[in-house]
Amino acid sequence: MMAWKPKIIAFTCWCSNSGVDQAGFEGFKYPSNLVTLRVPCSAIVNPSLVIKAFEEGADAVLITACKPFELRRIAPSRITAARVSLLRRLLKTVGIEESRVRILWISSNEGEVFAKEVSEIVGEIEKLGPLDLRRKMLEQL
Amino acid sequence: MSSSEKELRRLARRLLETEVVQLVIGYEESEVGVRPCFIHKPQEAERLVWNPECRLNLARYLRDLKDSRVGVVMKGCDGRALVELIKENQVDRRNVFIIAVECNGVYKPLKYGSLRQERQISEYCKRCEVRLSPIRDYVIRSDGFAFNNASDNDEKPLNWLSIFRKCLRCMACIRSCPFCYCTECSIEGFKPALVHKLVDTMELFTFHLTRALHIVGRCVECGACESSCPVEIPLTRLYRELNQWFKENYNYIPGLSLEQAPPPLVFKERDRT
Numbered sequence: 001m002m003a004w005k006p007k008i009i010a011f012t013c014w015c016s017n018s019g020v021d022q023a024g025f026e027g028f029k030y031p032s033n034l035v036t037l038r039v040p041c042s043a044i045v046n047p048s049l050v051i052k053a054f055e056e057g058a059d060a061v062l063i064t065a066c067k068p069f070e071l072r073r074i075a076p077s078r079i080t081a082a083r084v085s086l087l088r089r090l091l092k093t094v095g096i097e098e099s100r101v102r103i104l105w106i107s108s109n110e111g112e113v114f115a116k117e118v119s120e121i122v123g124e125i126e127k128l129g130p131l132d133l134r135r136k137m138l139e140q141l
Numbered sequence: 142m143s144s145s146e147k148e149l150r151r152l153a154r155r156l157l158e159t160e161v162v163q164l165v166i167g168y169e170e171s172e173v174g175v176r177p178c179f180i181h182k183p184q185e186a187e188r189l190v191w192n193p194e195c196r197l198n199l200a201r202y203l204r205d206l207k208d209s210r211v212g213v214v215m216k217g218c219d220g221r222a223l224v225e226l227i228k229e230n231q232v233d234r235r236n237v238f239i240i241a242v243e244c245n246g247v248y249k250p251l252k253y254g255s256l257r258q259e260r261q262i263s264e265y266c267k268r269c270e271v272r273l274s275p276i277r278d279y280v281i282r283s284d285g286f287a288f289n290n291a292s293d294n295d296e297k298p299l300n301w302l303s304i305f306r307k308c309l310r311c312m313a314c315i316r317s318c319p320f321c322y323c324t325e326c327s328i329e330g331f332k333p334a335l336v337h338k339l340v341d342t343m344e345l346f347t348f349h350l351t352r353a354l355h356i357v358g359r360c361v362e363c364g365a366c367e368s369s370c371p372v373e374i375p376l377t378r379l380y381r382e383l384n385q386w387f388k389e390n391y392n393y394i395p396g397l398s399l400e401q402a403p404p405p406l407v408f409k410e411r412d413r414t
Contacts, residue, residue, distance in 0.1 A: 048327065048335055048351040055347045082405075086386055090353060093382045094301040136302045137342055 005033045006059040006125040010118075011049075013042040015108045016064040022111030030115040031122040034062070042066070043076035047087050050101060054133060060100045060125045064114070067105040077105075095136070097128055145242065145283045146191045152240060152279060153212065154186040162212035162238050166202055168195040174251060177202070189214070191283075196247040196263070198222055198365040200319040203232045210236050216244035218363035220274020221396025222319040225359050227276075228403060231322065234276070241277030250368050265364040265377040275397055301379065305345045307372040310338070314352070314366035314376060320359050328352065349379070357383035358403060361396040 012020055017038045023030060039045055042065030050061045063084060068077035081103065088098035102121055106114050153165045157180070167189040169178035174194040179202075180186055191214070199213050200222040215223065220241060226232045246266035273280065315321045315328070328336050328351060336348045360380040367377045387393045391404035 047354050048347070051347050051350045051354075052335060055343045082390075085390070086354070086357070086383070089386045090350060090383060093379060094305075094350065095298075133302070133346060134343060137306050137346060139300065139303045 004130055006122060006130070007057060008034045008060045008062055008122065008125065009053045009058045010034055010036045010062040010064060011039050011042070011045045012036050012064045012106075013039060013066060015066045016042075016104075016106035016114075018108040019064070019106040019110045019114050022109060023115045024111070026111050028112050028115035030118045033122065034118060041076050042080040045080070045083075047083055050087060054096070054100070054131065057133075059128075059131045060102065060121070062102045062104060062118075062121065064104045064106045067107055070107060096131065096133075099124065099128070100131065143191070143283075145281050146189070148281050149191055149214065149240065149242065150186050150189050152281070153180060153189055154183045156212050156238065157181075157183040157186065161210070163209045164206065165189075165212040165214075165240075166199050167191075167214040167240075168197070191242055191281075193246065193248045193260070193262075196250070196364065196368045198317065198319050198363045200226060200232075201317065201365070203237060204322055207233065207236070210238070212238040212240060214240050214242055215274045215277070216242060216247075216363075217269065217271040217273055217275075218244075218361050218396075219319075220276060221271060221361035222363055224275055224396045224399055225361060225403075226319065227399060229359075234399075238279075239274060239277045240279050240281065241274040242281045243283040244272050245283055247364075247368075263364055263368065264375065265362055265367060265381075268381070269362070271397070276399065296378075299375065299378070302346065304374055305349050306342055307374060308345045308349065309372060310336075310345070310348065311371060313369040313371065317365040317369040318356070319363070319365065320356060327355070349374075349376075353379055353383060356380055358387045358393070358405060359395050360384060 017036065020036055042063055045063055053061050063080060065077055065080050084101055084103045087101050091101060092098040104117055153167065156162045156165060165180045167178055167180065168175040168191065169188040170190050175190060175192070177197055177199060178188055180188065198219050199215065200219050203211060203213065203223065204226065220239065223232060223239070227234050246262040246269070248260040249263050315326065328348060335351065336344045357380060362377050362381055364377050367375060370376065384395065387404060393401065393404050
């Protein structure tokens with residue numbers, strides 16, 4: 001049997017997606033079990049989609065966003081931060097570890113920071129173990 | 142007949158006779174307890190009742206009656222729901238005459254086959270602190286049934302994930318909720334579909350969590366969803382947990398004042414996180 005590897009979905013906004021690219025260009029290694037999805041802005045990530053990702057088998061969801069103080073517009077980062085905070089509270093309520101939803105502030109030139117942070121996150125999720133939502137839902141009442 | 146019920150009927154008749162309102166929404170007797178009724182004529186006012194069976198939220202109907210002047214019987218939680226609807230520009234306050242009835246808690250829905258004598262106050266009514274609607278045009282004090290305020294604090298943490306599994310996806314919670322008024326529901330109308338009509342256990346997780354996220358910060362814990370649920374999922378408790386987040390972060394409790402705007406609608410320059 002193959003060793004379990006965490007499956008992580010990352011919603012990356014345009015700016016931080018070029019940060020992810022930067023990590024590739026400069027040759028920094030980050031774990032391969034991260035799937036990046038580029039979205040126009042971090043504030044467009046519908047919390048329902050994060051929940052859907054968990055339902056479909058993701059072990060953790062990562063949202064990377066522009067740093068609030070570097071962004072020209074203030075609202076998107078504020079919205080994302082508030083949403084993630086609420087989402088974590090919701091997951092905690094229903095009995096899922098809240099550290100499975102992560103937010104990462106990345107600028108477009110921070111490839112190295114991204115690689116380092118992601119490796120840390122993957123390590124943490126590996127410690128938490130698989131989410132295994134199906135088994136949790138089918139547990140006896 | 143209690144005196145509050147008598148007063149309610151007299152008021153409804155008077156309002157219709159003097160044409161202050163065109164329609165009064167209240168509760169009437171039916172085979173299984175009470176049901177909502179719509180009264181257009183003064184002589185029909187005798188149908189109105191007021192008792193602990195009146196657990197439906199009548200604020201639900203006001204959105205569909207935008208163009209007429211409506212008198213409506215409101216409990217504390219119904220009034221809070223109306224406050225939120227007014228803030229969301231769904232109801233015009235000038236068209237509504239609020240008959241605020243003091244509420245002492247409503248009963249749990251009668252289970253099929255159980256006795257009528259063994260009625261209990263609902264769980265969410267034990268937690269309730271607002272007995273009278275925050276906005277009102279006329280107040281009727283209750284004198285009838287007694288209210289047992291002994292709230293039991295030994296609430297066990299629930300295994301929500303396996304509770305969600307009981308869900309039949311009948312959408313009764315959506316139909317009864319005063320805030321679920323979107324014409325394009327994101328649960329039923331999302332393309333590609335977020336939740337399908339076929340019963341897949343995993344999608345119940347998405348369904349309930351998405352609904353919770355759409356309701357928090359507005360939910361007034363009226364218990365309409367919980368009491369209409371055929372499998373008795375304690376939804377109000379879930380929404381209450383999340384309302385705590387709004388209370389902690391924004392000091393906002395939904396439905397208490399018309400002035401305080403809902404936090405997601407407010408933008409402050411200093412909110413830089």
